[in-house]
Amino acid sequence: PTCRICVYQLFPPINDSSELPTAKDYFRDLYHRVDVIFCDKTIHNDPGFVVTLSNRMNYFQVAKTVAQRLNTDPMLLQFFKSQGYRDGPGNPLRHNYEGTLRDLLQFFKPRQPKKLYYQQLKMKITDFENRRSFKSIWLNSQFREEEITLYPDKHGCVRDLLEECKKAVELSEKGSEKLRLLEIVSYKIIGVHQEDELLECLSPAASRTFRIEEIPLDQVDLDKDSEMLIPVAHFHKEVFGTFGIPFLLKIRQGESFREVMRRIQTMLDIQEKEFEKFKFAIVMMGRHQYITEDEYEVNLKDFEPQPGNMSHPRPWLGLDHFNKAPKRGRYTYLEKAIKIHN
Incomplete structure (x- = not known):
């Protein structure tokens, strides 16, 4: 047997400003309720929190409800769709998104947990976008x-x-x-x-x-006629095996290379005994020439690009010494693994 429940509202409210002024509005809202998990995009495997919302809500209504849970301003939140092929944040939502929550969740299966992602901002979303x-x-x-x-x-x-x-x-x-x-x-x-x-x-x-x-x-201020900034890099035996932190160094025409070495030692804060093991080379077009003369004086032309070879990078000063740092590169943080989804 089917059980029916009848609800009567004798006097519909007049000029009621509440979101659900009538019993009909309440039950319609109950029908559209959905539990959504909100996960922090910046936290790996964040379990998130569950918020009960209505499928009919627009962007700002969702943002306002989530902001209350996070005790923040809705304008300081950015939301992301969930990726369809795997668990993770997808494309960001614009603050002027015109669809409803139902539109955002339409690709979830009926029994599948509904999930959206967010991140808290330090500026208003209108400026952030x-x-x-x-x-x-x-x-x-x-x-x-x-x-x-x-x-x-x-x-x-x-x-x-x-x-x-x-x-x-x-x-x-x-x-x-x-x-x-x-x-x-x-x-x-x-x-x-x-x-x-x-x-x-x-x-x-x-x-x-x-x-x-x-x-x-x-x-800050260089005399273009007598001073130059040159790139300096670390390598060990092979100039293509560079490592460490490269830097720019100011050199002056005619100055003693011993003075250049002293500035490098001070900049890198290297002990004298360790610094004695360093060798110095001018590297041009993949070839290096060691500076062996004890009384070598800086010649700016040695570090100028060669005429007719504009496609090659300018010469640089190489510091030849053993690499004591771990083998994993410092500049690989942008590299990401390639994932294939079947």
């Missing part, structure tokens, strides 16, 4: 590297990226407060990007890394 995620390395004053993610204007330039970086890092107390963006490939500096260069021209790639650093005081 006009920015791009830019992964880079920050080189601090202790000559240590750390990965940072910045959110500059997606239509901005390198200058905007550097200004965002200043908000996220700690600069030296008596430093220049000027930053620069370097491009690094295989542990070698291949260029310094100009501040007016558009960020849309800097596409990410697994083979290269962008690094931001504070410009040392002695490198």
Whole structure:
């Protein structure tokens, strides 16, 4: 036998501003209720929390309910669809998404747990959506590297990226407060990007890394006629086996190379006994020439690109010494495993 329950509401409310003013509204809402698991996108294997929602809710109603659970502002949340082929966050939802919760959950099977992802923001979602995620390395004053993610204007330039970086890092107390963006490939500096260069021209790639650093005081203003910044990199025997942290060094025309060596030793904070094992070479087009003369004086022309070979990177100063660091590369954080889904 079928059991029927009849519900009567004798006096429908007048000018009631509540979301469910009538019994009919209540039972319609009950019919559309759905439990959704919300997982933090930034936490691996986050179990999340369950919120009971209505399939008829729009984006802002969902955001408001989740924000109450997280004790935050709904405008400081970004939501992501769940991937259809595996458990994980998919594409982000725009804050002006016009569909309903039912539209977001339509690809889940009836008995399958409904899951969405979110991340908490430090800026309003309306501002965040006009920015791009830019992964880079920050080189601090202790000559240590750390990965940072910045959110500059997606239509901005390198200058905007550097200004965002200043908000996220700690600069030296008596430093220049000027930053620069370097491009690094295989542990070698291949260029310094100009501040007016558009960020849309800097596409990410697994083979290269962008690094931001504070410009040392002695490198802010250069005498173009007698001074030059040269890239310096570490290698051991083979110049294609570079490793470690590359850096830029200022050299002066005619200065003693012993003075250059002293600055390098101070910068790298290496003990004298260990530094004596270093050998120095000028590397050009994959070939290296060791500096063997005790009284060698710097010649800027040795570090200038060779005429007719503009396709090759400029010469660099190589530090030949044993690599004591672990074999795993420092600049592999952008590399991801290839996954094949059947």
